[in-house]
Amino acid sequence: MKTCAPGSVIGMLGGGQLGRMLALAAAQLGYHTHVYCPDEKNPAEQVTDRLSRNSYTDEAALVEFGKSVDVVTYEFENIPVETVELLQKHVPVFPSAKVLKVSQDRLREKDFLNGIGIETAPYAPVATVDEAAIALRDIGYPAVLKTRRFGYDGKGQAIVRQPTDLLDAWASLKSSEIIIEGFIPFDMEISVLAARGQDGEIRCFDPAENIHKNHILDLSIAPARIAPELRAEAIEIARRIVAELDYVGVLAVEFFVSGAAPVFRVNEIAPRVHNSGHWSIEACPTSQFEQHIRAICGLPLGDTTLYGRTEMKNLIGDDILDMESYLKDPAANFHHYGKKQAHPGRKMGHVTWVYPDAASWDD
Incomplete structure (x- = not known):
């Protein structure tokens, strides 16, 4: 077990808003x-002690970076394995390359989940339009x-509603490494954030209900408006995933929830x-960001109890121009990611x- 004392240096691959908050x-x-990131003017560089602006394939720069830090993590999964x-x-790097191999390839991910008995949409890998x-x-x-x-935020995917849609959908993806997934009717999407420490300790946050707009998360509601037994089942599935992966850090599990069997499918x-x-x-004694730092540094994991029912709204594009209205709201906790250009x-x-006087949405 690698324990990092305060004063140690955490290496961060990626410089986006997640890296900033970490x-x-x-x-x-x-x-x-x-922070190690090739991008210019990234959000994390505004709050880090040191920045290396190099390619993820620059071996000499990576070795120098690795020798300058005590532990490494990453804030997005599309880094080369x-x-x-x-x-x-x-x-030490957490999560490991083994985890990255599974999670950055939709086929490997589905094979892994089905292999440990967790339901997903039906799927098939294809390499040509005829195979599709x-x-x-x-x-x-x-x-x-x-x-x-x-693929993320709706990118890298296309819906086929009938056979005549296939050729255009295939052409739009510009790839020969495709997975086809059956369309799953669902009543709600939820996510569970699971944290696992180097010593195997696991703590999960309450499931959040997620509402999307134009394939991008618009609103998260915690706790999700689901029955207590479903809450417990979602958390147990997330715990099983991080345990099977021998995972260290925070991992998100997205679920489709429906009234039909099976109730849960992992997306x-x-x-x-x-x-x-x-x-x-704001809603928990330990945020997901602090929990991730605790986990990769070998510290005890923190309390994830909700202070009360919570809503989180993403500010997408020009939404950020409403900044003053949020600042005037005494109940609002506003976060700006430091990006200059909104598009x-x-x-x-x-x-x-956060509404601390209400523990659930029924209160």
């Missing part, structure tokens, strides 16, 4: 951060074509802190409201 949480616990494998030769047509005969319509890698997992858990900064679909910040 760096702030690390500073709260007495740690320094060193080879980058993490190289760094692991010089410094054959697979769709078994899976049925409607279905979703997804690139196996590099996807994300090996990092997650947009649907930003509300934990459609870009996450610019978020706002959280």
Whole structure:
């Protein structure tokens, strides 16, 4: 077990808003951060001790970075596995390259989940449009074509509602590594943030209910408006996933919830802190960001109890222009990610409201 004392340096692969909030949480616990990111003017560089602006494939720069820090983590999952494998030769990295291999490929992820008895949508890997047509005969319509890698916020996927949609959908994805997923009718999407420490301790946050707009998370509500037995089942599934992966850090599990059997199907997992858990900064004694830092540094995990019912709204694009109205709201907790340019679909910040006098949405 690798324990990092306050004053140690945490290496961060990626410089987006998740890295920014992780760096702030690390500073709260007495740690320094060193961000490694090729992007110009990234949100995390505004709050880190040190920045390396290099490619994820620059081996010499990665070795130098690895030797300058005490532990490494990452804030998004589309980093080359080879980058993490190289760094692991010089410094502990959490989550591991093994986890990254599973989570950044939709096919490997579905195979893993089904292999441990967790329900997902029916699926099939295909490499040509002819293979896709054959697979769709078994899976049925409607279905979703997804690139196996590099998809998020609705990118890298196309819906086929009938056979005549297939050619255009296939062409739009510009890839030969495709997975077809059956379309699952659902009543609600929820997510569970599960944290696992180096010593195997696991703590989960309350399930959050997620509402999307244009394929991007718009609103998260915690606790999710589900029955107590469903809450317990969702948390147990998340616990099983992090245990089976021998995971260290915070991982998000997204579920489709329906009134029909099976009630739960896992949509996807994300090996990092997650947009649907930003509300934990104000709503819990330990935020998802602090919990991740605790886990990778070998510290005891913190309390995840909700202070009360909570809403978190993403500020997408020009939504950030309403900043003053949120600042005038005494109940609003406003977060700006430090990005200068707002454009459609870009996450610019978020706002959280916590209602401590109400433990659930029935109060």
